[in-house]
Amino acid sequence: MRHLNFHHLRLFWTIAHEGGLTRAAERLNLSQSALSVQLAKLEESLGHALFERQGKRLVLTEAGRIALDYADTVFAAGAELLDTLGGRPASRRRVLRVGALPTLSRNFQMQFLRPLAGRADTELVLRSGSLRELLIDLEAHMLDVVLANAAVRRDAHSDLHSHLLAEQAVSLVGRPAASAAPLRFPEDLAGTPVVLPSLASEIRAGFDRILELAGIRPVIVAEVDDMAMLRLIARETDALTLVPAIVVRDELEAGLLVERYRVRDLTERFFAVVQSRRFPNSLVAEVLEAFDRTPFRGAP
Structure with missing residues (x-):
């Protein structure tokens, strides 16, 4: 029967969090060669490489990211034991790391994450960035899922998959006006x-x-790449705003904005x-299944 050497696991955990052998060796007061030997023993016992070298950097493999998650849990559990016995109870939680484009509707993101939001057993880590940055982090196992409004191009060298979650109508909206005639588009x-x-x-x-x-x-008075700002501008200007209905769903329901025209054949896709992955994060499947079961709330 194989046994996990927790001393080796602690050394790996330190290397991963310090970002490399040099800083970890300094922190642990060990030589880099001794640290490398202990890491190799852990990898041998697990049957998987935990790091791969990219130039001068050590980058976690998929197995390394999984091992780090478990190591975080193991050592957090030890800290919780001390907290509990010291009268400071805590709870262990699973982690889902989500990346999203800054241009993506906040209402959509919230609907996607709602099944996990506020759960005592789950921690959500949310990151925004360009699609290129987020996909690099996804492939490096630093993110579990990326929310985008375009599918990722597939090729023979890619193991990324794009799941179409929803399509949302795009409309021209504006502030209500008693004299507004139907818009001819x-x-x-x-x-x-x-x-x-x-x-x-x-x-x-x-x-x-x-x-x-x-x-x-038309006369373009503003071009905005952030949907949250687009929503605010739509509320504050007399101009018409082109926006996916879900972005201004609350304003439409409250009567602060009205849909002047729904543009046919133009949709926003999510x-x-x-x-x-060989070791997928089970929370990804859980949140995708929950989203599929819940009717997508777009325009009222």
């Missing part, structure tokens, strides 16, 4: 002040194509990007 947009997503957005590209084919040029 796209002709009424000629010379009309509008607030649009940035040029990097897929819905902006689709919207621009529609207007270009119709020969219509994807969960995951990596094929």
